[in-house]
Amino acid sequence: RRSWAEPYKIKVVEPLRTTTREERDRAIAEAGWNTFLLHSRDVYIDLLTDSGTSAMSDRQWAGMMLGDEAYAGSVNFYRLEETVQKYYGYKHLVPTHQGRGAENLLSQAAITPGDHVPGNMYFTTTRFHQEKAGATFHDVIIDEAHDTASLHPFKGNIDLDKLQALIDEVGADKIPYVCMAATVNMAGGQPISMENARAVRELTDRHGIKVYLDATRAVENAYFIIEREAGYADKPLAEVLAEFCSYSDGATMSGKKDHLVNIGGWFATNDDELFEEVRNLVVVYEGLHTYGGMAGRDMEAMAIGVEESLDMPYMRSRIGQIQYLGELLERWDIPFVKPVGGHAIFLDARAFYPHLDQEQFPAQTLAANLYADSGIRSMERGIVSAGRDPETGEHRHPKLELTRLTIPRRVYTQAHLDLVAESVKACFDAHDSATGLRLVYEPKYLRFFQARFEPL
Numbered sequence: 001r002r003s004w005a006e007p008y009k010i011k012v013v014e015p016l017r018t019t020t021r022e023e024r025d026r027a028i029a030e031a032g033w034n035t036f037l038l039h040s041r042d043v044y045i046d047l048l049t050d051s052g053t054s055a056m057s058d059r060q061w062a063g064m065m066l067g068d069e070a071y072a073g074s075v076n077f078y079r080l081e082e083t084v085q086k087y088y089g090y091k092h093l094v095p096t097h098q099g100r101g102a103e104n105l106l107s108q109a110a111i112t113p114g115d116h117v118p119g120n121m122y123f124t125t126t127r128f129h130q131e132k133a134g135a136t137f138h139d140v141i142i143d144e145a146h147d148t149a150s151l152h153p154f155k156g157n158i159d160l161d162k163l164q165a166l167i168d169e170v171g172a173d174k175i176p177y178v179c180m181a182a183t184v185n186m187a188g189g190q191p192i193s194m195e196n197a198r199a200v201r202e203l204t205d206r207h208g209i210k211v212y213l214d215a216t217r218a219v220e221n222a223y224f225i226i227e228r229e230a231g232y233a234d235k236p237l238a239e240v241l242a243e244f245c246s247y248s249d250g251a252t253m254s255g256k257k258d259h260l261v262n263i264g265g266w267f268a269t270n271d272d273e274l275f276e277e278v279r280n281l282v283v284v285y286e287g288l289h290t291y292g293g294m295a296g297r298d299m300e301a302m303a304i305g306v307e308e309s310l311d312m313p314y315m316r317s318r319i320g321q322i323q324y325l326g327e328l329l330e331r332w333d334i335p336f337v338k339p340v341g342g343h344a345i346f347l348d349a350r351a352f353y354p355h356l357d358q359e360q361f362p363a364q365t366l367a368a369n370l371y372a373d374s375g376i377r378s379m380e381r382g383i384v385s386a387g388r389d390p391e392t393g394e395h396r397h398p399k400l401e402l403t404r405l406t407i408p409r410r411v412y413t414q415a416h417l418d419l420v421a422e423s424v425k426a427c428f429d430a431h432d433s434a435t436g437l438r439l440v441y442e443p444k445y446l447r448f449f450q451a452r453f454e455p456l
């Protein structure tokens, strides 16, 4: 029935450990009801993140043996540089250890305190670095992105009127760049259309404003353009990606997603001056400009992963797995963000637990309950992830209170997804018994990673 069986077979397997309910009740309590604080050995199916959790191919593993670990001028850097130039089209590349490394460098080099950075919904680390560099982030995504029931095919789109209004309000000279994420993680892995990217380019060009792409899942975004946008059916992923990137001045990239590696990232730009500044800063934070916090072998594996990510049969099977899980949950009327996005199913925890207030942390509660039920690990993407408003100190209250079931690339099988659906259903059937959580420990930065909770 499925037209997209995986275009690969399994050669190496890693045993999964199962646990008992009492083991899991103890583990989640010791983890302060925070799935980030669980031990991997206590997790059965790990859907915390698609970041760094993909399976590498035999060619990528072979590439690990080709690591040129010279401190300066590694062969693998030049291979990575030419690969990114070829497929993403940018002129200059600065390697970093992962996406955050690139976000730190771009933010420090391009932002002046008092600036304003518009973007299509926030991402936690991206906004953190923008604010740390002294900018104010403004969400200019279309309204539909905040509505879990809207079936808009490109919920990641930027609302041009919101962007224009910000330019009119603060002035173009106070906007160092528009931060355009493809896909939009926090909206549910939702894509931007080519038409929107082109329109953003035209608008920003009229005001001399740069556009920096968060290219972390831009190949998945290209897949949705091919599937959903007129004029792109049957075009190769590489062609769609290249056109999409041509509407930006550069990008930050977490290679741990689309590039199918466990570590790695990069910053790229067409701007010679900015390149010089970032290439200089990289030696302060990431190591030399020809390794950026990665071993040579990591850069080799990442260059190979770029090419593998652009294979349509692979991408169809990757996205097909998320759609398959969505279909299973749909049959039981379980609430999740639609249309199904590129890397995860985002359960709508407000609709799942209508009796819980957002300040009782419904999405965190659902992630903890799902783990206790089956050992499946998911991630809170709601009020806890949104953090506190730096001005008021109050919780930010995002409209989307989601629990993310994030599917790693080339790791789990359909049978695992069947189990995931059954466990979500079991939690859904028992939703009345959920009591909510309260914060008992709240770190200062990006609290969701290390916060601890207790049941109410």
Ligand SMILES: CC1=C(O)/C(=C\N=C(/Cc2ccccc2)C(=O)O)C(COP(=O)(O)O)=CN1
Residues within 6 Å of the ligand: 048, 049, 050, 051, 098, 099, 100, 101, 123, 124, 125, 126, 181, 185, 214, 216, 217, 253, 254, 255, 256, 265
């Ligand atoms: C769109 C986008 C991302 O999704 C992204 C990382 N995502 C991650 C990893 C993560 C990061 C922060 C909190 C929880 C989980 C994800 O689980 O979804 C980064 C940072 O990249 P980095 O992790 O390599 O530093 C930049 N942009």
